[in-house]
Amino acid sequence: MNTVRLKNYLSPRRLQMNNATFNKQSFEEQLEYSGEIGYVTQITHPIISVEGLQSVQPEYLVTFETGEWGQVFTINPDSIEVLIFSSKPVPSGTRVSRTLNQLKVPLSKDVVGKTIS
Numbered sequence: 001m002n003t004v005r006l007k008n009y010l011s012p013r014r015l016q017m018n019n020a021t022f023n024k025q026s027f028e029e030q031l032e033y034s035g036e037i038g039y040v041t042q043i044t045h046p047i048i049s050v051e052g053l054q055s056v057q058p059e060y061l062v063t064f065e066t067g068e069w070g071q072v073f074t075i076n077p078d079s080i081e082v083l084i085f086s087s088k089p090v091p092s093g094t095r096v097s098r099t100l101n102q103l104k105v106p107l108s109k110d111v112v113g114k115t116i117s
Contacts, residue, residue, distance in 0.1 A: 036097065
């Protein structure tokens with residue numbers, strides 16, 4: 001059985017959101033586009049609690065004003081929980097903007113039919 005490590009495919013160069021690089025400029029663009037802002041309220045790395053993103057969807061990406069980004073995995077009545085894709089800490093009070101995109105991992109034909117772990 002051929003196994004490919006998913007970690008090799010989750011580099012920032014490979015992760016895309018409409019071909020935009022996640023940085024402060026794209027955060028501001030995303031914020032303008034969505035018109036919805038949230039704030040980090042609790043950090044238990046790599047899980048970040050965010051309040052204020054009422055229209056966010058499960059498994060969609062969010063961007064942080066610090067340039068980090070993550071994926072929504074739990075939606076609670078008053079907050080959401082985000083899995084952050086960075087080892088860099090995000091301070092409490094950081095602004096967060098939602099996207100309308102799910103995580104996309106481009107793969108080559110060499111990976112088709114192989115087990116990814």
